[in-house]
Amino acid sequence: METEIQEILEALIDSDLMDFKCFDILKQKLIEEKRFREIVKIGIENGLIRKFPRDLFDKVCEQNIRAPFEPIQLFIDGANLGNCTIMSKIISYSMNNIDICGGTLDILKGTKNSPDGRHTWISFNGNIIDPTLMITIDEKLKTKLGYTEENRYNPAIDKYYLAAKEYANDPSLKKGK
DSSP, rough: OOHHHHHHHHSOGGGTTTTTTGGGGHHHHHHHHHHHHHHHHHHHHSSEEOOHHHHHHHHHHHHSSSSSSSHHHHHHHTTTTTTTTHHHHHHHOOOSSSSEEEEEEEGGTTTBBBBTOOEEEEEEETTETTTTTTTEGGGGGGTTTEEEEEEEOOGGGHHHHHHHHHTTTOOGGGOOO
C-alpha cells in the first residue's frame, strides 16, 4: 500500500513541493480512506484528477498580500488547511471566469479543521480546484468524491472582490520595484 500511495502522491505533487504542509490533508486521507484512495487512483489514470496547476500555484505566489510574509509561506505552512474560503478567494485572484462554491466534502468530516465537513472550493472550466486537497478534479467526480454543493457565486460581480483582486495582481506593488 505504501508504494501505491507514493505513486499517487508523485502523480499529484511536484517533487519540490512534496514537503509543503499544504498537502497534509491529501496525504492523510490517501492513507486513511481506502475508497478515496481508489477513486483518486482511477481518476489519475483517466485524467480526471490532476495536480494543482503549477502555473496557478506560481501566480498565487507572486501576488501582493497584506501580510508580513511572502505568499508561498501560506503553502509551506499549510495555511490552506481550515481556511478553504479565504484560500479559495486568494487562489481565485489569479484566475478568471470562476465560481466559488460552498457546501460539504464527506472526507473532511471529523477533521480538526472541519468537523462537520464544511468546505469551499473553486469551480473553473468544468473542474474543481480544491484549496484543501490542493488538486484539480473533473466535476464528473464531484458526487463520487462526496462534494455536496449548497451555494455558488460569481465573485466578479462583487466590487470589493474585484478591488482585492486588482491589488493582489498589481505589478507596481511588487517588492523591488
